[in-house]
Amino acid sequence: MFDLDPGDELALVVETARKLAGEELRPRLREAEAARAVAASVRTAFEAIGLAGLELPAERGGAGLGAVARVLVNEELAAADAGAAIALDPFGPALYGVLELSDSAILDDFLAALAASGARAAWIDDTETSIAVDGARVHAEVAWLPADRVDAVVAIAGDELLLVRDGIATQPLPGAGLRAAGACSLRLEAAPIAARAVIGAGAARARARARLYAASLLLGVLRDACDFSRAYALERRAFGRPIAHHQALAFLITDMQMALDGARLLVHEAAWRVDEGLPCAGAAAAAFAQCIEASRLIGPSGVQILGGHGFMADYPMEKAMRESRALGLWLGGFDAAIEDAGRELCDGAGRALELA
């Protein structure tokens, strides 16, 4: 029955992530953005606690945890620095396609491609990217990925999952946000397919998990924007009182918190559905869409509350505004999400949101 307590084991994992985020990521926020990379010492600390392997099976050296654990950890990391959170995870959303396969050889290939420290994977999906398969080779072009390098591409093309390890061409980009993760465009031109398998219905589940991955990073950025701007509004005084005590701002702060809380519950419910093996595609798509909708309010409002200071790079609010926007453009963004959620809703029989 309904329960929002994570339980002791998961709470400990989340606490570990929060500690790392606070001690290692947050103090180097601007440094990582300028360097377009995380510091080696940060990567070492991250690898030491094994957060990348959170969802890998135990026999592959992972923690064997699920989507709920992932979204909780991602929120903690992204609340400190979403770009760094992406940079530190070699697998990212690409993992989910591979995990949905029963073919463990492809998982081994995937892990081998990403074994080097700093290696990164990319996920592409033919529902948003045109992917052309030509025998044993594949063509595709992606305008932006939050990555400084790509060592493996997992592509969903029709009912097939393709793993590409060679012939991956990337071109660096300035990046609108998430610069600590790097930014590049990607081109596969007759790239050899290293491995392939039928994924079928697993593609929808993989897409759901990918969306929850991005959605939970978004939650972290939005939480930080809410917390930081609220704290500022309590310190900054105007017309004889903290600006938070002017009702125009008090209500804005309230609406931001409401938007965050609602979006988070959608993410958690969808993640729970993933872990329970329940239908999750529509729920995850809706959760991502709602996080993006919340970001349209919270990102710019965080800057607004800080006024002129919000616009300046001395404070992290302008970064939160840019990064929340960029995260909502990843993985097909809002339009692809509401398309999937809407299709599931409209194709459904009986009453929507039925529990009985």
Next chain:
Amino acid sequence: MIEFGVDALTRERLAEARDWGRSAMRPAGLEADRLAAPLPVDHPYFAKFVERGGGRTRWPGPRGRERSDSEPTSVVTTLLQLEELAYWDRGVTVADPGPGLPEGNVLAIGTEEQKERFLGPFLAPDRPRWACFAMTEPGAGSDAAAIATSARKDGDGWILNGAKCFIGGASRADWILVQATLDASAGRAAQRAFFVERGTPGLGGFKIEKKMGLRAYESTSFTLSDCRVSAANLLGGEARYASNAGFKTAMQTFNAGRPIIAANAVGMGRAALDEALAFARENELLRRERVRDRLEAMARKLRMARLVCLRAGWLADRERPNTVEASIAKALAAGVAQETTALGMELLGSTGARGDHLIEKLYRDVKAMDIVEGTGQVQRVIIARQLVGLPR
């Protein structure tokens, strides 16, 4: 462990609520809306409601064993049930007989004699019986500390004077729990609640309001003119009020009430969503992206509102503070449900303007969800007090 499942018992209760809602509540609600009048006291719906075991008190009886089926229901399950009932007709849920809103107060702080006297008749009601709680006044809504109805000690009793408004079921209630003040300048500490029984001299001037929606139940104004009640009618008895517990009595009711209104709003929004989906399907509109996008937004936000509402209930089940969460649920769900019905109307196009579609009724009905138990603005004040210490 994080879990969003619904157990078998809850499912069963939801199925019962669905069947009753579809067969009895929806028709009764449409009838009242059409006639623009509350369902009369002798409406067969009420008799049927009582016949199937409705309208009873949660109080177990003087020796605690009159009822053997008083298995405690979690707040989460209750909220889901109330969501489902409101799906069929929220106005009818309010019209339902029973000890209603004041029951919680009586259970919490009523004396044993008061429970027996006022809740006793609801143990196995011989006919549909109602009770109601009267807080709101023409000049005091959510600012409960501002109520002006006065209570003056008179020998071994009390004299009440004042006016109450928008009180659900007041003209048909066996008794009304009236919130009054001993000293309007002394704020909350001077407030008391009194049982005023039907027929008490001085209780009168009942005026059933005409409403935009939720017409199945009566919202009634009444006056108290030198209305005398005995000392035994002071809720909790004299000793209870040595401290400032008076105001807290009212606030506790409000705290329990907000997630309920939120759940009601979600149910009403779901009804609008299903009607909109059905309309779009029948008229082959589902291929249109603009139509699908509206429906998707409705479903997504209702799903979110439901979760926010259940969170408030879940905290209550664990006896954890839920002031912020209850207000967030109320503010968010009422807004979402209003938006949902408005989008539903848009989807109907000119059919929505005819005035005979269920979504049109829901559009009128649901507005009250952002008003009762504290408007959306009052909720934001409550939230902001907690989040940023907004001064009173």
